[in-house]
Amino acid sequence: MTDELLVTRAQLGERAALAQLVARWRMPVWTYVRRMLDAERADDVAQEVWLAVVRGLPRLREPGRFAPWLFTIARRSVTDRLRGEYALVEETSAFGDLVGEAGAEDPAEALVDRAALVSVLADLPLLEREILVLFYLEDLPVEECADICQIPAGTVKSRLSRARRLLRGHLKEKGYRP
Incomplete structure (x- = not known):
């Protein structure tokens, strides 16, 4: 079954279709996020991505473009997390080592x-x-x-x-x- 069909079915309220989408894309999303962040933050951000997907899926107008839409959400989630952490580092010097831990x-x-x-x-x-x-x-x-x-x-x-x-x-x- 194609992503486009699964998205359409999920938009119509079919939970099994959403579960199939998540099962199909869970590891690619986590892998992408993990390669951008460390393992601890990757788990949290991946969950944020799926929450945003569930909330935004009804508004996805082009179901055939699910993968780019999904990775755009993942990219924004990673960027938001990094932006928040960088702001925290700038505000408090006590967390100065936080930036160095990102590549650990x-x-x-x-x-x-x-x-x-x-x-x-x-x-x-x-x-x-x-x-x-x-x-x-x-x-x-x-x-x-x-x-x-x-x-x-x-x-x-x-x-x-x-x-x-x-x-x-x-x-x-x-x-x-x-």
């Missing part, structure tokens, strides 16, 4: 082969990290990345280019060879 690895991830990549991704600037995650890890086309980030497709391409260059440089610094 989970002990469990240190055992995974991709731990180095996760670490390097966390070191990238937020805009470049976001584009890499959406394009390569979520397999979204340039046009959908542009919709989600609310930027032109050309800007997505230039950020991808810059992100690849930064990623390559960070991997070289850590001893990986292309």
Whole structure:
């Protein structure tokens, strides 16, 4: 069953269709949020995303564009969380280490082969990290990345280019060879 059909059925009040949408998209959303934030914050933000989806689904006019709409909500939720934390850091110097914790690895991830990549991704600037995650890890086309980030497709391409260059440089610094 397509996302478009599931969205339409969910909009008509069918709870099973909403449950199928959540089951289908729960992990991709959590993975996206996790790659943008640490594990503790990812759980909270992912729940906020699904709450916003449930509230906003009746107003979604183009059910066929569910995935970009969903990732736009996820992006806004991540941005809101980071913006709130950065404001808190600026207001009180007691939380000065909070920004540094955003890129901290989970002990469990240190055992995974991709731990180095996760670490390097966390070191990238937020805009470049976001584009890499959406394009390569979520397999979204340039046009959908542009919709989600609310930027032109050309800007997505230039950020991808810059992100690849930064990623390559960070991997070289850590001893990986292309």
